[in-house]
Amino acid sequence: MRTTMETRSSTSLLLISLIFSFLSALIVPSTALGFTCINTTTTSCESLIDYIPPNDTTLVSISSLFGVTNFYSLLGANLFSLSTPSSQSFAANDTIRIPFPCSCSNGSGISDKVPMYTVKSGDSLDSIATNVYSRLVTYQEIAQVNNISDPSLIDIGQNLWIPLPCSCDKVNGNSIVENQVVHYGHLVAKGSSVDQIAMEYGIDANTLSELNGISNANQLQAGQLLDVPLTVCDSVVGKGSEDYPLLVANGTYALTAYNCIQCKCQPNIYISNITMVLQCEPSQGVKPSNISQCPSMECSNSGLLIGQTSNCKVCDYAGYVNTTILTSYDSFSTSNCSVLVKGLAGSAEASKVATMCFSAFGREIGFGIPRFGGGSALRQ
Ligand SMILES: *[C@@H]1O[C@H](CO)[C@@H](O)[C@H](O)[C@H]1NC(C)=O
Ligand SMILES: *[C@@H]1O[C@H](CO)[C@@H](O)[C@H](O)[C@H]1NC(C)=O
Ligand SMILES: *[C@@H]1O[C@H](CO)[C@@H](O)[C@H](O)[C@H]1NC(C)=O
Numbered sequence: 001m002r003t004t005m006e007t008r009s010s011t012s013l014l015l016i017s018l019i020f021s022f023l024s025a026l027i028v029p030s031t032a033l034g035f036t037c038i039n040t041t042t043t044s045c046e047s048l049i050d051y052i053p054p055n056d057t058t059l060v061s062i063s064s065l066f067g068v069t070n071f072y073s074l075l076g077a078n079l080f081s082l083s084t085p086s087s088q089s090f091a092a093n094d095t096i097r098i099p100f101p102c103s104c105s106n107g108s109g110i111s112d113k114v115p116m117y118t119v120k121s122g123d124s125l126d127s128i129a130t131n132v133y134s135r136l137v138t139y140q141e142i143a144q145v146n147n148i149s150d151p152s153l154i155d156i157g158q159n160l161w162i163p164l165p166c167s168c169d170k171v172n173g174n175s176i177v178e179n180q181v182v183h184y185g186h187l188v189a190k191g192s193s194v195d196q197i198a199m200e201y202g203i204d205a206n207t208l209s210e211l212n213g214i215s216n217a218n219q220l221q222a223g224q225l226l227d228v229p230l231t232v233c234d235s236v237v238g239k240g241s242e243d244y245p246l247l248v249a250n251g252t253y254a255l256t257a258y259n260c261i262q263c264k265c266q267p268n269i270y271i272s273n274i275t276m277v278l279q280c281e282p283s284q285g286v287k288p289s290n291i292s293q294c295p296s297m298e299c300s301n302s303g304l305l306i307g308q309t310s311n312c313k314v315c316d317y318a319g320y321v322n323t324t325i326l327t328s329y330d331s332f333s334t335s336n337c338s339v340l341v342k343g344l345a346g347s348a349e350a351s352k353v354a355t356m357c358f359s360a361f362g363r364e365i366g367f368g369i370p371r372f373g374g375g376s377a378l379r380q
């Protein structure tokens with residue numbers, strides 16, 4: 001059984017296809033799909049994209065529309081509380097961020113064989129692109145990756161891969177972890193500008209313009225997708241860990257280690273608004289995955305769980321291997337920490353400052369390499 005496009009739209013589609021074929025003769029084909037992705041040593045990574053549902057919906061429907069396999073990753077991408085139920089309703093026209101795997105080849109990045117959409121009666125490639133996925137892709141892009149030569153002919157029940165734009169490129173600039181970033185497809189709101197968006201996400205405006213090939217900052221259009229390279233947090237998770245590299249984007253959290261650990265990446269205002277160090281702790285009220293019970297999350301002989309600080313001592317998450325959760329335990333000379341904690345003793349702020357004391361002075365800004373050797377003046 002076949003479904004065809006409505007006559008009215010096929011006239012304009014014909015016009016669009018004519019323009020498109022004319023343009024495609026001018027545009028390098030590899031830039032037609034996805035965002036630029038050329039610099040990467042790894043060809044896959046995690047990405048984010050905005051979505052504005054056309055109708056009132058629920059989180060579980062959004063998850064299934066985008067093939068999100070780990071519901072917690074949807075919660076984390078939006079900083080929704082861990083206890084948010086999947087039946088939670090979500091209003092039409094609100095923006096939600098979707099996490100998805102990205103794959104790069106031939107100079108561009110697109111979602112890695114997700115989402116898959118099953119064609120229903122009355123669908124056309126254009127209505128799927130425009131109404132269901134609210135213009136995150138064009139019908140030409142869907143046709144291209146699915147090898148559909150005549151976009152007016154699709155089968156009911158046919159599975160279509162929807163190629164969401166993304167990238168795994170490193171981006172020089174203000175990012176902390178070896179220029180690694182999480183690329184986020186940001187839907188431009190009406191009246192927004194490059195400067196505003198750059199400011200909102202803490203990114204250099206020139207970097208943002210260059211990455212998106214914008215020469216005139218006033219040329220932004222509502223509904224346009226911008227490649228926004230979000231800063232990721234530094235962590236002590238090392239190469240041996242099964243979740244390496246744990247790249248958690250600024251303004252999000254992620255669950256890791258069988259969902260036993262929750263790691264947030266947010267600027268810590270207690271030391272500086274640009275100190276971006278992952279803050280991990282045992283996840284509360286989450287059923288472990290692939291394991292009956294969470295492994296020990298305590299720094300040995302310290303009485304401290306991951307995420308806890310006491311005076312100038314810090315217990316941190318350092319990865320997991322073979323059902324064992326690794327920890328990193330550090331302490332500082334009281335003189336240094338007392339300077340920072342002065343006036344805050346006993347408060348919640350004090351422990352945050354202690355954590356940041358560790359983050360700011362105890363660790364190199366980089367991939368978990370200590371800034372000071374074993375005999376550091378800062379370490380006891
Ligand atoms: C890769 O891009 C080149 C042009 O840049 C194009 O000729 C070629 O068909 C593309 N290959 C694939 C597999 O998409
Ligand atoms: C590729 O990497 C180089 C050097 O790290 C950088 O200057 C350039 O901007 C990067 N290009 C893209 C598109 O990421
Ligand atoms: C969503 O926005 C569109 C366009 O702005 C509008 O036509 C529609 O009524 C809105 N839908 C809801 C449910 O608010």
Ligand SMILES: *[C@@H]1O[C@H](CO)[C@@H](O)[C@H](O)[C@H]1NC(C)=O
Nearest residue numbers: 053054055056131132133134
């Ligand atoms: C949104 O609701 C309208 C009216 O009920 C319906 O025609 C349309 O198919 C819905 N769109 C999606 C993507 O479900």
Ligand SMILES: *[C@@H]1O[C@H](CO)[C@@H](O)[C@H](O)[C@H]1NC(C)=O
Nearest residue numbers: 144145146147148159160161
């Ligand atoms: C489309 O065709 C290319 C080349 O024949 C093939 O490599 C690719 O797997 C096909 N894609 C799909 C989704 O069938």
Ligand SMILES: *[C@@H]1O[C@H](CO)[C@@H](O)[C@H](O)[C@H]1NC(C)=O
Nearest residue numbers: 200201202231250251267274
């Ligand atoms: C992190 O994101 C916040 C807003 O979500 C932004 O204000 C801040 O500048 C960003 N910081 C960095 C270092 O990217």
Ligand SMILES: *[C@@H]1O[C@H](CO)[C@@H](O)[C@H](O)[C@H]1NC(C)=O
Nearest residue numbers: 070256257258259288289290
């Ligand atoms: C659970 O195991 C499956 C299959 O080995 C794996 O794909 C998945 O990533 C695991 N999930 C977690 C949270 O470790």
Ligand SMILES: *[C@@H]1O[C@H](CO)[C@@H](O)[C@H](O)[C@H]1NC(C)=O
Nearest residue numbers: 174199202203267272273274
């Ligand atoms: C950090 O905050 C100060 C004011 O407290 C502000 O002047 C500065 O621009 C901020 N830096 C960043 C990168 O947001």
Ligand SMILES: *[C@@H]1O[C@H](CO)[C@@H](O)[C@H](O)[C@H]1NC(C)=O
Nearest residue numbers: 240241242320321322323324
């Ligand atoms: C993980 O466990 C398996 C089986 O118990 C063992 O063979 C392997 O060496 C372990 N790997 C590490 C890195 O400890």
Ligand SMILES: *[C@@H]1O[C@H](CO)[C@@H](O)[C@H](O)[C@H]1NC(C)=O
Nearest residue numbers: 333335336337339361377378
């Ligand atoms: C830490 O304290 C030592 C001695 O008490 C001092 O020499 C050093 O400058 C301090 N470091 C910082 C970062 O405050």
